[in-house]
Amino acid sequence: MPSSIIGLFRRLTTPQRHAFVAAFLGWTLDSLDFFLLIFCVKAIAGEFHAEPSAVFGAVFMTQAFRPVGALLFGMLADRYGRRPVLMVNILSFSVIELACAFAPSLTSC
Numbered sequence: 001m002p003s004s005i006i007g008l009f010r011r012l013t014t015p016q017r018h019a020f021v022a023a024f025l026g027w028t029l030d031s032l033d034f035f036l037l038i039f040c041v042k043a044i045a046g047e048f049h050a051e052p053s054a055v056f057g058a059v060f061m062t063q064a065f066r067p068v069g070a071l072l073f074g075m076l077a078d079r080y081g082r083r084p085v086l087m088v089n090i091l092s093f094s095v096i097e098l099a100c101a102f103a104p105s106l107t108s109c
Helices: 005-011 014-039 041-047 052-064 066-080 082-101
Strands: none
Touching: 014 041, 014 052, 041 052, 052 066, 066 082
16 A cells, blocks of 8 residues: 555546546635635725725635535535536636626625
8 A cells, every 4th residue: 555645646547637636726726716815805805995804704704605505506416417516506606706806895795
C-alpha cells in the first residue's frame, strides 16, 4: 500500500485522475470565491455604504444555507438525474451572481 498521497494518486486510472483533478479544481475555485469575498469586506461595505458586519451577515447566511441547497439539489438529483440538476444549479447560480453585480444595495443582493 502506498504511503504517500502521490502514490495513491498514481494508482488511479486515467478517468479517475481526471475526475479527481476536476473535483479538486472545483473545490479550489469555490474556496477562492469565498475567501476573496472575505478579503474585500471593507471595500464592499464602503461601496454599499453599509457596516462591515452587514457584509459578514450576508456571508454567514450564504454559508449557513449551503447545506439546505445541498439537500434540495441532492434530492432533485436523485429524482431527475445529476446532469440536468447540475446544469440548472449552475445556470441559477450564474444568473443570481450576475444580478448581484448590478445590485443597487446590499439588501437587494
